[in-house]
Amino acid sequence: MASEKNLDLMEKIVNLCKRRGFVFPSSEIYGGINGFWDYGPYGSRMKRAVENLWWHEMVEMRDNIEGLDSTIICHPRVWKASGHLDQFSDLMTDCRDCKARFRVDQMEDPTRCSNCKSPNLTEPREFNLMMKTFVGPVFDEEHTAYLRAESCQPIFVDFHSVRIATRQKLPFGIAQIGKAFRNEINPRNFTFRSREFTQMEMEFFCEGEQGMEFFEYWKEQRIKYYREKLKFADSFFRIYEHEKLAHYAKAAIDIEVKFPFGWGELEGVHHRGEWDLSQHSTFSGEDLRYMDHDTGRKIMPTVIETSVGLDRTMLAILANAYDEDTAATQKEGMEEDVRIVLHLPPLVAPIQVAVLPLSKKLNESADTLFRDLNRHFRCEQDVTGSIGKRYRRQDEIGTPFCVTYDFESDTDNAVTVRNRDTMEQTRIGVTQLRDFLEDAIAR
RNA sequence: GCGAGUGUAGCUCAGUUGGUAGAGCAUCACGUUGCCAACGUGAUUGUCGUCGGUUCGAUUCCGAUCACUCGCUCCA
Secondary structure (H helix, E strand, C coil): CHHHHHHHHHHHHHHHHHHHCCEEECCHHHCCCCCCEEECHHHHHHHHHHHHHHHHHHHHCCCCEEEECCCCECCHHHHHHHCHHHHCCCEEEEECCCCCEEEHHHCCCCCCCCCCCCCCECCCEECCCCCEEECCCCCCHHHEEEECCCCCHHHHHCHHHHHHHHCCCCCEEEEEEEEEECCCCCCECCCCECCEEEEEEEEEEECHHHHHHHHHHHHHHHHHHHHHHCCCCCCCEEEEECCCCCCCCCEEEEEEEEECCEEEEEEEEEEEECHHHHHHHHHHCCCCCEEECCCCEEECCEEEEEEEEHHHHHHHHHHHHEEEEEEECCCCCCCEEEEEEECCCCCCCCCCEEEEECCHHHHHHHHHHHHHHCCCCCEEECCCCCHHHHHHHHHHCCCCEEEEECCCHHHHCEEEEEECCCCCEEEEEHHHHHHHHHHHHHC
């Protein structure tokens, strides 16, 4: 019963995203392409805002985190070292009867299902979640390269250069926002699992004995970010503690969110130990150890990773924000009507302030106000339709504040600020407007 | 990847027992109104997901394919 209601919510979000220009299927006029999505005008504004928020919190506000913007295509040996290439380069076969999947090289009898003994197996196929391409005009094995399956590996690869360029001492971190690609077997749930997506990752390097301490620190920091910056209620997200750890990991948690389709991973905070830098040291032959000049010791840093999906963050924010309530209407025969509203945090709303002249006769003065506000906030002006209709349009895309320019504004130099969530209006002098909005948006 | 379902206007959907399509909402213009999807008049929009087959004729029947949703699987 609950799931039925939730499915509706997912459909509503998808429809709203399509209708109002948040997210479209990629290549839609060609029938779409499975696992790829485009962000439209409002979506791209919002995505950029979320990205900027993360970057601001993780890099700009901290003096021991450095930024990086590395390439999507790296030397193939990077993925040898990370284990991504070997992990899934096996031939796999599926049993058509019991649906089990096996590595062909591990089967006692490759012609029969190891589980139900059925001979009804699919042709062995190579499975690799990495997307393959070729560097240079010759398409052969020698020129094969891969699109990165996660954005963190180049951070490890560039560790040395970043440290030298910035003269950072342990502990310090390197952060990066960028695209990653995975040939997911089954893209699902709108943008939740797609084949091209954006990650926001930070690798924090410290001495081994400080690992658990920083693991706890980053876990707290990230939870605080969701609570305070993205306004997630405690009931909307939860911490999942990994019981089974990857062979290299010392500790791991996921921050999970209550998506319309169920709980899903949004961010991982992982204690990766010395694994990544050790692997790249071994495979590249470069000594990636850190020289501690105070003690004269060379140490292999331990890594704490925070890794979050930007697209999943977008979906989570939208799911958390979507609401339908009832509001008064002047439609004939109706007193109330459904109001669709996104309660987006003002910091990430695609439009933060909408400027609405009460009448088209006031367009010119409103336009001046719009141009002024647009220098400081993400703004939009709308002059078509009744004022009520324009409020509803803004509600639907989550605009927290509508500034209405009316017939008195010219004489009293004041406007009405209408609040998205309460629908209440406040008269404010134009000279105080910027301060008022800045304060309200930052809150 | 397997199984099931779905695909008609920007959105939600109706429809055609085979004769190339409609509604509501949305959008746009004009008028009116002047603070919560108001009203009136008018206007725009579809290769009926795509390709192929059967047919005099296919959006409708058949096949394939693509996409989405759900269940299983997968998520290193």
